Amino acid sequence: MIQTDQLSKKYKEAEQYSLLELDLNIHTGEIFGLLGPNGAGKTTLISILSGLIKPTSGSFKIDGLDYASHKKELKQLIGIVPQEYALYPSLTAYENLYYFGSMFGLKGPSFKTSIQEHLEILGLQKFAHKKIKGFSGGMKRRINLIASILHNPKVLFLDEPTVGVDVQSKSVIIEYLKELNARGTTIIYTSHHLNEAETFCTQVGIIDHGKLLCLGTPKELIQNEQGAEHLEEVFLAQTGKALRDYA
Amino acid sequence: MHKLWVSAKKEFWLLTRDMGGLAVLFLMPLLLVVTITLIQDNTFKTIQENKIPILLVDLDKGEVSDQVGNNLMESRLFEIVREESEEQAQNLVQKGEYQLAIILPKHLTRDLHLKIDQNVSGILAQFGVEETKDGQELEIEKKEIRLYFDPATQQSFKSSVRNNIDKMISQIESKSIYKAFQEALGEEEYSPIFDTKSFISFTEIVPNTNKKEGIPNSTQHNIPAWTLFAIFFIILPLSINMVHEKNQGTFIRLRTQPVPYATVLGGKALVFLVVSLLQFILMLLLGVYLFPVIGLPKLDVAGRIPLLMNVAFFAGLAAIGLGLLLGTVAKSQEQSAPFGATFVVILAAIGGVWVPVFAMPHFMQLLSKLSPMNWGLNAFYDVFLRNVGFGEILLEIIALFLFFIATTVVAIIYNERKNAV
Numbered sequence: 001m002i003q004t005d006q007l008s009k010k011y012k013e014a015e016q017y018s019l020l021e022l023d024l025n026i027h028t029g030e031i032f033g034l035l036g037p038n039g040a041g042k043t044t045l046i047s048i049l050s051g052l053i054k055p056t057s058g059s060f061k062i063d064g065l066d067y068a069s070h071k072k073e074l075k076q077l078i079g080i081v082p083q084e085y086a087l088y089p090s091l092t093a094y095e096n097l098y099y100f101g102s103m104f105g106l107k108g109p110s111f112k113t114s115i116q117e118h119l120e121i122l123g124l125q126k127f128a129h130k131k132i133k134g135f136s137g138g139m140k141r142r143i144n145l146i147a148s149i150l151h152n153p154k155v156l157f158l159d160e161p162t163v164g165v166d167v168q169s170k171s172v173i174i175e176y177l178k179e180l181n182a183r184g185t186t187i188i189y190t191s192h193h194l195n196e197a198e199t200f201c202t203q204v205g206i207i208d209h210g211k212l213l214c215l216g217t218p219k220e221l222i223q224n225e226q227g228a229e230h231l232e233e234v235f236l237a238q239t240g241k242a243l244r245d246y247a
Numbered sequence: 248m249h250k251l252w253v254s255a256k257k258e259f260w261l262l263t264r265d266m267g268g269l270a271v272l273f274l275m276p277l278l279l280v281v282t283i284t285l286i287q288d289n290t291f292k293t294i295q296e297n298k299i300p301i302l303l304v305d306l307d308k309g310e311v312s313d314q315v316g317n318n319l320m321e322s323r324l325f326e327i328v329r330e331e332s333e334e335q336a337q338n339l340v341q342k343g344e345y346q347l348a349i350i351l352p353k354h355l356t357r358d359l360h361l362k363i364d365q366n367v368s369g370i371l372a373q374f375g376v377e378e379t380k381d382g383q384e385l386e387i388e389k390k391e392i393r394l395y396f397d398p399a400t401q402q403s404f405k406s407s408v409r410n411n412i413d414k415m416i417s418q419i420e421s422k423s424i425y426k427a428f429q430e431a432l433g434e435e436e437y438s439p440i441f442d443t444k445s446f447i448s449f450t451e452i453v454p455n456t457n458k459k460e461g462i463p464n465s466t467q468h469n470i471p472a473w474t475l476f477a478i479f480f481i482i483l484p485l486s487i488n489m490v491h492e493k494n495q496g497t498f499i500r501l502r503t504q505p506v507p508y509a510t511v512l513g514g515k516a517l518v519f520l521v522v523s524l525l526q527f528i529l530m531l532l533l534g535v536y537l538f539p540v541i542g543l544p545k546l547d548v549a550g551r552i553p554l555l556m557n558v559a560f561f562a563g564l565a566a567i568g569l570g571l572l573l574g575t576v577a578k579s580q581e582q583s584a585p586f587g588a589t590f591v592v593i594l595a596a597i598g599g600v601w602v603p604v605f606a607m608p609h610f611m612q613l614l615s616k617l618s619p620m621n622w623g624l625n626a627f628y629d630v631f632l633r634n635v636g637f638g639e640i641l642l643e644i645i646a647l648f649l650f651f652i653a654t655t656v657v658a659i660i661y662n663e664r665k666n667a668v
Contacts (some may be wrong), residue, residue, distance in 0.1 A: 086496035089266040102253035
């Protein structure tokens with residue numbers, strides 16, 4: 001579904017590459033966990049794949065289409081759940097979803113029904129006509145997710161979709177993502193919650209300093225790392241224990 | 248088209264959710280127009296009706312100084328406060344208690360008469376009416392009327408007062424010369440042979456191509472200028488709205504969606520254009536209905552509304568284009584708000600909103616031709632004050648429209664280049 005070829009990114013004022021000659025192949029129907037410490041290059045990779053920033057070199061394809069020449073078609077195929085709540089606080093949940101859904105070209109009664117269904121599945125139907133600014137973090141995360149999947153994308157990018165939410169909201173989000181995946185959506189997901197990734201992902205790639213360090217199913221990675229029982233131990237063994245503070 | 252419509256709907260929702268912002272958007276321009284018109288109208292009235300207190304120090308105590316005092320009082324411009332000492336008058340003006348002190352020098356009457364008599368005798372002697380005087384003529388010292396102005400007094404007021412006093416003195420001198428001639432010719436004072444009234448007078452005529460009657464009043468001047476100023480201020484809320492979208496992350500989401508930037512801008516342009524037209528209509532209503540109630544001249548819009556709406560529409564578009572460009576380029580509210588406000592003031596200044604373009608230095612006159620506010624102002628003045636037809640404002644309207652196209656295209660190109668994949 002996604003192939004990257006020698007994908008590199010160096011920001012204008014940065015001394016080092018955020019992504020360096022990355023070759024990655026993500027298959028259709030996978031839940032791909034992109035793991036790494038702060039500054040490893042996870043958000044950079046997702047930003048490139050979702051068309052937000054330009055790679056310094058290399059290329060990538062999604063569903064066989066080269067992004068540079070099929071920008072418009074690919075935008076229709078993908079959904080992006082950004083790390084921040086990309087919503088209008090003074091608009092209601094319904095208005096936000098109506099607006100962002102319409103920007104994917106959705107319209108008509110079926111679209112309106114779809115909004116209501118999604119709100120119901122994620123437990124927000126009671127709050128459809130309430131303004132976002134009064135919502136809790138977990139509620140905003142769920143609306144953030146719905147706004148990205150109303151058009152039934154083939155590929156869904158999620159940048160830390162469960163950060164800062166309560167256990168209940170997290171559980172609802174993960175369950176719904178599994179359901180989406182079961183219906184054929186390929187999911188690419190970044191997170192610092194390694195336990196969550198271990199159970200949720202079908203494939204995991206650990207990156208650091210812009211390079212892919214290891215790739216496999218969570219089970220394979222744990223087996224390959226001597227003495228490791230969980231993904232967290234694999235992660236620390238691969239990326240080290242040094243703090244990753246940067247500004 | 249659906250995406251454009253929904254974008255406009257979203258902008259409408261955002262605007263109507265911020266009632267405080269909406270009130271500011273509509274009330275502040277109205278407040279601006281009322282305040283400026285009241286001040287300008289009252290300045291005019293101050294000169295006409297409210298007398299300005301000034302100090303008069305009469306060191307002459309003669310006929311000329313009496314006449315100056317009387318003329319000043321009759322001019323209805325000033326309330327005369329007499330002061331005995333020049334030094335004291337100077338102090339009071341220096342402190343700002345009075346804007347002006349007029350010092351009439353000692354022996355002004357005596358020396359003026361002496362000088363005039365001397366000149367009249369000389370002229371009559373040349374015509375042989377009077378005998379030539381032998382010996383040297385008496386040397387008469389030139390007289391100086393001193394004017395002390397408050398340092399805070401504006402140059403325009405100084406010039407106006409100087410001109411008035413100069414005119415008054417000239418008239419007194421002329422009368423004295425006529426009188427001296429009459430006396431020298433031996434005529435009785437009660438049967439004057441010279442008509443001392445002004446022979447040349449002025450009539451103000453407003454050229455009018457459409458033969459419509461009416462002299463422009465302060466409202467006809469102020470409403471177009473300050474309405475345009477208010478219309479251009481729309482760049483502030485518009486650019487701030489765009490900067491907010493960037494900060495909220497909604498703009499990032501939009502960039503990942505299959506929607507052209509032109510559509511996003513189009514939705515904003517539609518809603519803000521309606522806002523600017525509503526602002527304009529409110530201004531007109533204010534001029535027509537509220538101004539007469541608060542003692543200001545009524546705005547005359549009879550037969551002009553379609554043309555005025557045309558100018559407002561294109562002026563609004565030009566302002567929106569500028570707002571879209573500023574909102575695209577600015578990264579934060581700290582960048583967009585001060586820049587936007589200052590830039591509108593600069594555009595207004597070079598556009599002739601405060602100082603008429605003809606009164607500007609040559610370079611600034613050339614520069615004013617680049618200000619969209621100048622194009623809009625000319626079009627408004629054409630409609631309001633010169634009663635022209637659509638053909639005469641077409642050039643200005645085209646210029647405003649091209650400005651909107653140019654700024655919007657630059658905004659789109661800038662956005663594409665900045666975010667190119």
